[in-house]
Amino acid sequence: MTKIKICGLQRVEDIGMVNKNLPDYVGFIFAESKRKIAKEKAKELIDKLDKRIKTVGVFVDERREDVEKTAKYCRLDILQFHGEETAEYCGQFRGRYEIWKAFSVKNRGIEERLLKYKEHTDLCILDAYNKGVRGGSGKVFNWDLIQGMSKKYKIALAGGITYKNILEAVGKVEPYIIDLSSGVETDGVKDGEKIKNVIQKLRRGGKNE
Numbered sequence: 001m002t003k004i005k006i007c008g009l010q011r012v013e014d015i016g017m018v019n020k021n022l023p024d025y026v027g028f029i030f031a032e033s034k035r036k037i038a039k040e041k042a043k044e045l046i047d048k049l050d051k052r053i054k055t056v057g058v059f060v061d062e063r064r065e066d067v068e069k070t071a072k073y074c075r076l077d078i079l080q081f082h083g084e085e086t087a088e089y090c091g092q093f094r095g096r097y098e099i100w101k102a103f104s105v106k107n108r109g110i111e112e113r114l115l116k117y118k119e120h121t122d123l124c125i126l127d128a129y130n131k132g133v134r135g136g137s138g139k140v141f142n143w144d145l146i147q148g149m150s151k152k153y154k155i156a157l158a159g160g161i162t163y164k165n166i167l168e169a170v171g172k173v174e175p176y177i178i179d180l181s182s183g184v185e186t187d188g189v190k191d192g193e194k195i196k197n198v199i200q201k202l203r204r205g206g207k208n209e
């Protein structure tokens with residue numbers, strides 16, 4: 001069964017929504033973003049989170065010491081690097097945390113990049129390329145560019161996934177995880193109905209619609 005991550009939680013209400021619907025992972029953005037959260041607030045939310053849900057901290061080109069501080073303080077399970085971090089940088093945290101590295105997909109050259117990180121990371125997130133925006137853009141990329149990739153790499157598919165295209169995404173890319181943020185928001189905040197619908201749709205495979 002494809003796993004699901006809901007990214008960019010910021011409010012106590014968001015925790016209520018995920019606790020009801022139990023995605024496999026939730027993400028907190030510690031980088032510059034409209035979804036940025038302070039580590040103190042993230043900890044407050046994580047303390048209220050259902051223990052069956054794993055926590056992912058999202059960082060962009062952060063100093064190692066600051067990542068360590070935030071990860072320890074919030075007791076994160078997984079570190080997601082969404083910037084220009086090198087494979088060696090990612091590898092420094094390995095063993096203590098699960099390590100995910102995000103890549104924006106522009107062309108078929110993506111596989112060469114994934115190969116460099118394979119030994120140093122646990123999973124790669126394939127996301128849309130958008131000039132000036134690191135993640136959470138709500139834009140879909142051309143999935144043909146990563147055809148067959150999930151056979152060789154452990155992959156999370158991100159970028160513009162919604163209730164409408166989630167099953168097509170799973171069928172075409174066969175990722176280990178589907179990662180969503182914008183697609184479960186209304187007017188820039190997380191929407192409980194959208195979270196429920198998308199998780200049910202994935203888990204029921206489109207049955208009982």
Ligand SMILES: O=C(O)c1ccccc1NCC(=O)[C@H](O)[C@H](O)COP(=O)(O)O
Pocket residue numbers: 007008027029031032033034035036058060082127134135136137138139158159160161179180181182183
């Ligand atoms: O979501 C953000 O605001 C963000 C900002 C900076 C770096 C990463 C960010 N998000 C990372 C994610 O894992 C998102 O879930 C992923 O990019 C998909 O987003 P969306 O296209 O909105 O579903």
